[in-house]
Amino acid sequence: MSLGGSDVIIPIMGITGCGKSTFISKLLREETDIVGHNLSSRTSGIDFFPLEYEDGRRIFLLDTPGFDDTFRSDADILKEIAFVLAQTYRKKINVAGIVYMHRITDNRISGTSLRNLTVLKSLCGESAFPRIVLVSSMWDLLAEEPKLHEEATTRELELRSTNEFWGSLCRGGSQVARWTGDEHSTLGVIDHIMTTYEATDNEVLKIQKELVDQGKCLEETEAGKAINQILEEAKSRHREDIQNVSTSRQMALENGDTLLAQEMENDLDRVRKELRNIQRSQVKMKINMDTLVQEKTTEYDRLLKEVRREQHNISLAVQQYRVEQQRVLRERQENETALTEARVFSERSRCDLRENAVKVSREEAARLAIERKNLDEVDEELQQQFEEEQTLLEERREELEKRLRRDRRKELIKKNSIPFLTLLAGLGVTIGGGILINPAMIGAGSGMIVSGAQKLDFDRKKKNKEENEETKLNLDEVD
Ligand SMILES: Nc1nc2c(ncn2[C@@H]2O[C@H](COP(=O)(O)OP(=O)(O)OP(=O)(O)O)[C@@H](O)[C@H]2O)c(=O)[nH]1
Ligand SMILES: [Mg+2]
Incomplete structure (x- = not known):
């Protein structure tokens, strides 16, 4: 690939x-x-x-x-x-x-x-x-x-x-x-x-x-400078806030309002913390390409492993959905067979009843008529039960189909992200302008067979x- x-x-x-x-x-x-x-x-x-x-x-x-x-x-x-x-x-x-x-x-x-x-x-x-x-x-x-x-x-x-x-x-x-x-x-x-x-x-x-x-270095790039300027502006605002709140806190202390002074102390802590975060952010941008690559490739290597793990889990889920789908289809088939058998049986019983009705007395014929009616009722009940069960199974099948489609899509996205992540993790080797995935790093994991993207x-x-x-x-x- x-x-x-x-x-x-x-x-x-x-x-x-x-x-x-x-x-x-x-x-x-x-x-x-x-x-x-x-x-x-x-x-x-x-x-x-x-x-x-x-x-x-x-x-x-x-x-x-x-x-x-x-x-x-x-x-x-x-x-x-x-x-x-x-x-x-x-x-x-x-x-x-x-x-x-x-x-x-x-x-x-x-x-x-x-x-x-x-x-x-x-x-x-x-x-x-x-x-x-x-x-x-x-x-x-x-x-x-x-x-x-x-x-x-x-x-x-x-x-x-x-x-x-x-x-x-x-x-x-x-x-x-x-x-x-x-x-x-x-x-x-x-x-x-x-x-x-x-x-x-x-x-x-x-x-x-x-x-x-x-x-x-990142901080020397135009985008780095733009972010730095934004951070510098935020720093001056924070410094101004610190000055103002410190003065107010001093006044509150002089007036003996310790509660207000404490609230202001909390505010000061918060602003000082934000200021420190900004300073830390600025330090983060003092980074050149080599160090950036070192830092990020390690992160992407971790991400790559995670994505491959996720992809594996989704594959398992997809397999389970497929098994479950097969089971549902089998159950539907079994239901149909059972219904057909029941129909054959009741048809045969009806035939017997019809044949007997010709030969028997009037009282006996009336009993057979009741039996036939019972048979019809049982048939109807069976048909109803069959339809209900098939509807439930069909709903389950549709639900599984939906999940299967969703997870297969997710799996495909993960799969197709892998070559890109591999490149970012620094594992790609450039040959003639193309990238070959380093086979030693990737191994024979199923994740590497990249099927067509959407x-x-x-x-x-x-x-x-x-x-x-x-x-x-x-x-x-x-x-
Ligand atoms: N009606 C309508 N809703 C939209 C449109 N674009 C986005 N939304 C909704 O806006 C919300 C945020 O959309 P996202 O696509 O998550 O936004 P994002 O830019 O990816 O946000 P981040 O990941 O936080 O940076 C979601 O609830 C979307 O459904 C649009 O054009 N029309
Ligand atoms: Mg988003």
Whole structure:
């Protein structure tokens, strides 16, 4: 199994909850558990979703955490993204494009959104702006609300015309797209990225050049500087807070208000802790490519083992579902046989009764008629029982079928992530631009036989397009 050459990556970026995982899940078609439904950030590391493009090459969609992640600092996230981008660049896997998502329903551009945009711009560099598609989500929520829809359109215009939002990106060649939340719309974005990628020379992202070609430390890269500036601003705010709260605490002590003074002491502890975290984050970015590779390859090696274990467990579950499904089918078959036998038996009894009825006295005939009626009742009851049981078994079979499909999809995703994880774990060997998985490290595990990734159904996209012009992707050329 080789990886590299014509395979490409497409990072999906944006703040927490903007719809990155949902966007990806539309291409996977089956329900997966990658989408978060609460406030805490669901995607905490980078996840990889391999898909097959129409010409057979693989596209790895990278589900990234936003720079506002609930569990990880901005520096940690930058390290993660920088490493993946640098490592794939070293292995000659190109970035076909970047999807940057934004919730159009947000009434104003939050500080977090601005922070993400700033990092995006510095990460890509101006020459890669044409590789970016700015995708707004949540339009489906406005479909029935003309007034809200109009407001959103105005916001979209504002985003495109304001330099610090999307303005500079659009002028630099980034495209704007409305995402209607369905597979067709999602395919439109990917198709656009791939078409642009094929029509233009490969464009290396700024951070890839800085880390790999120029040997810069993470903190010296433009994205590192952007994060550092954000951290410096946060530090000055914290220092100011410490000064103000310390003064107030002193006054509270002088007034003998020990309770208030204690509360302020707690506040001070909290702010000092945050300040220390920021300082630690800054230290984390004083890292060059070699150290970054050392640190991250160890992490990815661990992740690789975990994914392979998970894949193995899913395989076991799939096998169990299959066995259970066979059992259900067998039971249905047995029920049918039992019913057929019962019918043959009762038909035979009915025949006997009919024959006897001709020869017997009137009293006896009346008794036989009652027997026949009893037989009919038993038959009916059997039929009813049979139908009930078959319905239950059919429901169970459908449930198993659903689980089987879901788990097989999960298994495939895991399986197809393995070559990518292997590359990130530093186990890939570059030969002639391709990556060979190191067989000694991988062993003969079932996980390494990578079957075809999910094929992107562009035919379906074309068909949908003809059928439903309303969901047409709004990919505007911006001059
Ligand atoms: N109606 C609607 N809901 C959406 C859309 N995009 C995302 N959502 C919902 O918004 C929530 C968050 O979506 P996610 O896809 O988990 O967001 P994310 O960007 O991956 O978030 P993180 O992993 O935390 O960074 C989920 O409940 C989604 O169902 C959209 O276009 N329309
Ligand atoms: Mg997510």
